[in-house]
Amino acid sequence: MPATLNTEPNIAAADDFYEALIETHRDLAPEQSGLVNAKLILLLANHIGDLDVLRQAMAHARAGIAPVGDGSAGVAGPPARAAPVGGPRKEAS
Amino acid sequence: MAGHASAADMIREATDANIDYQRLELAYARCADQDAAQPARHPVIVVGAGPVGLTMAIDLARQAIPVVVLDDDCRLSTGSRAICFAKRTLEIWDRLGVGQRMVDKGVSWSVGKVFFQDALVYAFNLLPEGGHHRPAFINLQQYYCEGYLYEAAAALPNVDLRWKSRVVALEHRAGHVELEVQTPEGAYRLHGEYVVACDGSRSPLRTMLGQEARGRTFHDRFLIADVRMSADFPAERWFWFDPPFHRNQSVLLHRQPDNVWRIDFQLGWNVDPDEEKKPSNVIPRIKALLGGDARFELEWVSVYTFACQRMERFRHGRVIFAGDAAHGVSPFGARGANSGVQDADNLGWKLGLVLAGKAPDRLLDSYGAEREFAADENILNSTRSTDFITPKSEVSRTFRDAVLKLAQDHPFARRLVNSGRLSVPATLSRSWLNTPDRDACAGAMTPGAPAADAPVRVDGCDAWFLQQLRGVFVVVVFSDDGSLASGTASALRKLAQQVIPIAAIVVVPPGAPQDAGTGGVVPEGGARGIAVVEDVQGLLARRYDACVGTCYLLRPDQHVCARWRAFDADAVIAALARATCNA
Numbered sequence: 100m101p102a103t104l105n106t107e108p109n110i111a112a113a114d115d116f117y118e119a120l121i122e123t124h125r126d127l128a129p130e131q132s133g134l135v136n137a138k139l140i141l142l143l144a145n146h147i148g149d150l151d152v153l154r155q156a157m158a159h160a161r162a163g164i165a166p167v168g169d170g171s172a173g174v175a176g177p178p179a180r181a182a183p184v185g186g187p188r189k190e191a192s
Numbered sequence: 193m194a195g196h197a198s199a200a201d202m203i204r205e206a207t208d209a210n211i212d213y214q215r216l217e218l219a220y221a222r223c224a225d226q227d228a229a230q231p232a233r234h235p236v237i238v239v240g241a242g243p244v245g246l247t248m249a250i251d252l253a254r255q256a257i258p259v260v261v262l263d264d265d266c267r268l269s270t271g272s273r274a275i276c277f278a279k280r281t282l283e284i285w286d287r288l289g290v291g292q293r294m295v296d297k298g299v300s301w302s303v304g305k306v307f308f309q310d311a312l313v314y315a316f317n318l319l320p321e322g323g324h325h326r327p328a329f330i331n332l333q334q335y336y337c338e339g340y341l342y343e344a345a346a347a348l349p350n351v352d353l354r355w356k357s358r359v360v361a362l363e364h365r366a367g368h369v370e371l372e373v374q375t376p377e378g379a380y381r382l383h384g385e386y387v388v389a390c391d392g393s394r395s396p397l398r399t400m401l402g403q404e405a406r407g408r409t410f411h412d413r414f415l416i417a418d419v420r421m422s423a424d425f426p427a428e429r430w431f432w433f434d435p436p437f438h439r440n441q442s443v444l445l446h447r448q449p450d451n452v453w454r455i456d457f458q459l460g461w462n463v464d465p466d467e468e469k470k471p472s473n474v475i476p477r478i479k480a481l482l483g484g485d486a487r488f489e490l491e492w493v494s495v496y497t498f499a500c501q502r503m504e505r506f507r508h509g510r511v512i513f514a515g516d517a518a519h520g521v522s523p524f525g526a527r528g529a530n531s532g533v534q535d536a537d538n539l540g541w542k543l544g545l546v547l548a549g550k551a552p553d554r555l556l557d558s559y560g561a562e563r564e565f566a567a568d569e570n571i572l573n574s575t576r577s578t579d580f581i582t583p584k585s586e587v588s589r590t591f592r593d594a595v596l597k598l599a600q601d602h603p604f605a606r607r608l609v610n611s612g613r614l615s616v617p618a619t620l621s622r623s624w625l626n627t628p629d630r631d632a633c634a635g636a637m638t639p640g641a642p643a644a645d646a647p648v649r650v651d652g653c654d655a656w657f658l659q660q661l662r663g664v665f666v667v668v669v670f671s672d673d674g675s676l677a678s679g680t681a682s683a684l685r686k687l688a689q690q691v692i693p694i695a696a697i698v699v700v701p702p703g704a705p706q707d708a709g710t711g712g713v714v715p716e717g718g719a720r721g722i723a724v725v726e727d728v729q730g731l732l733a734r735r736y737d738a739c740v741g742t743c744y745l746l747r748p749d750q751h752v753c754a755r756w757r758a759f760d761a762d763a764v765i766a767a768l769a770r771a772t773c774n775a
Contacts (some may be wrong), residue, residue, distance in 0.1 A: 133590045134594055145602075
């Protein structure tokens with residue numbers, strides 16, 4: 100059976116973690132923060148390793164966020180879709 | 193052709209080293225078919241004399257099938273096109289007797305290096321283990337590749353090469369295809385039982401059949417500059433992301449024979465290709481890479497774009513598409529010409545059996561299924577490489593740069609760096625020609641896999657395993673001392689005498705006597721139809737997960753079609769029937 104993404108509380112010192120996360124970005128320009136976040140995601144993804152779990156996390160992160168452009172600058176792709184009427188959908192969990 | 197030496201003269205007068213294949217003019221010659229009252233009928237007509245068409249023609253001709261090759265031009269490749277020929281391609285050309293010449297002229301390499309900005313990120317070795325005849329890759333200009341294939345084809349009496357012969361119409365008739373061929377002396381008609389369309393990415397035959405190749409076109413341009421210079425860079429593939437000498441783009445450097453270096457500069461989409469091709473614009477880019485003092489001559493400049501695409505079906509009745517006509521990829525990964533040569537390798541033995549009446553026509557459907565599967569694998573890899581090299585969005589670029597930065601210190605990130613996943617042959621795991629494993633077998637040599645090479649000794653001489661497979665079905669039996677169970681030797685000899693013969697190879701361990709005993713035993717040098725090879729380093733047994741008794745059935749194109757833990761003649765015969773659609 101594929102492993103399941105743990106979305107129950109799992110970090111004992113939750114506030115410490117959150118503070119450290121924000122602190123990691125202190126004094127950075129948005130572009131620099133973007134790079135830090137990308138590196139962080141890659142490091143954590145490698146630590147998790149299980150692609151099933153990673154796909155679940157990506158789906159959770161993406162759920163309810165409607166695309167605004169065609170997301171494929173520079174590539175012939177599907178036409179831009181309008182955001183769905185009725186606001187963000189509630190993710191299934 | 194006045195003013196030009198004929199091809200034959202040039203070959204006679206020149207040695208290998210100084211034939212200028214880019215200048216070679218292949219003369220149009222009138223043929224008897226043009227004066228025939230009725231269109232002449234040929235078993236196979238190959239359209240296109242590029243690397244794929246010529247490989248196809250040689251393969252068929254070596255099976256004693258007469259082949260007509262039609263090409264609309266009178267020249268081989270010019271300039272800088274395909275340059276990287278993969279191990280598997282060399283093994284196919286070895287089977288066709290042209291591999292050694294390619295390797296002798298080519299620059300062999302196995303190591304790639306990836307740079308990000310001004311630092312080396314990591315180096316990879318595409319063939320880290322020894323015990324293979326051929327290197328991971330050779331670099332060789334396409335005109336040499338085509339020149340050697342052309343000479344091999346022209347030396348075969350049953351290959352009929354017709355230059356300046358353009359197919360202008362195609363029609364399916366009962367039992368054959370009718371082609372109309374335009375020549376400098378007018379048009380004539382020709383019938384082929386089968387037509388193999390190797391006529392390139394813009395395939396006129398594909399258009400004539402109302403077919404298209406569909407996929408993704410990438411909005412990016414790359415400049416090719418070939419320079420001639422003496423440089424002491426090693427024979428490695430060097431790839432730069434965002435280097436100081438070409439900011440925000442990528443650069444690829446390859447060494448070719450004759451002190452020619454190929455450099456690919458990514459340009460982005462919004463450039464004027466004609467401007468970029470001007471030496472006054474190209475030379476500063478090259479000097480930025482090589483240093484201002486570098487001395488070089490510019491050999492070739494072009495700008496290219498590319499698409500990842502394929503035809504939905506490679507077979508359309510009696511017209512079968514191969515190479516770029518059937519599928520296209522980005523150049524990152526060397527999966528274009530290499531996959532085309534594998535197409536020809538896959539089709540050759542199938543056409544041979546069908547034309548000989550030894551297999552039904554639907555064996556040719558398996559060509560489509562197997563090579564469409566392989567094309568999807570190539571397109572997937574090529575598309576992923578291109579998305580890494582040419583990020584399509586800000587966030588894609590951020591992740592790309594994050595991977596490259598992490599890769600300098602963290603091994604995990606090196607696995608994510610994608611400067612091209614270099615061509616390896618597809619394992620045709622879903623092919624209906626395979627017999628699924630019945631016994632417990634491990635390792636990479638699963639049904640559908642291309643057979644791995646290993647060093648062997650045959651009749652006391654060092655050799656390679658793949659050299660022992662000579663374009664026929666082969667049953668390979670691993671033995672402990674060369675002796676076979678009574679009845680096995682005679683069963684193997686019977687297999688060699690079937691309608692579709694199966695050659696037999698008995699593998700003995702290192703140091704085992706090859707002439708052990710008598711009676712049901714393979715005598716020295718092998719009995720008629722049974723060859724004995726010594727697994728001189730034990731690599732063959734390891735690569736084939738073999739123990740005493742393990743048995744493989746290999747196809748004429750050297751793909752595994754079945755394997756067992758013990759030889760069973762009935763099982764081999766059933767697997768052969770399955771692999772030839774005779775089941």
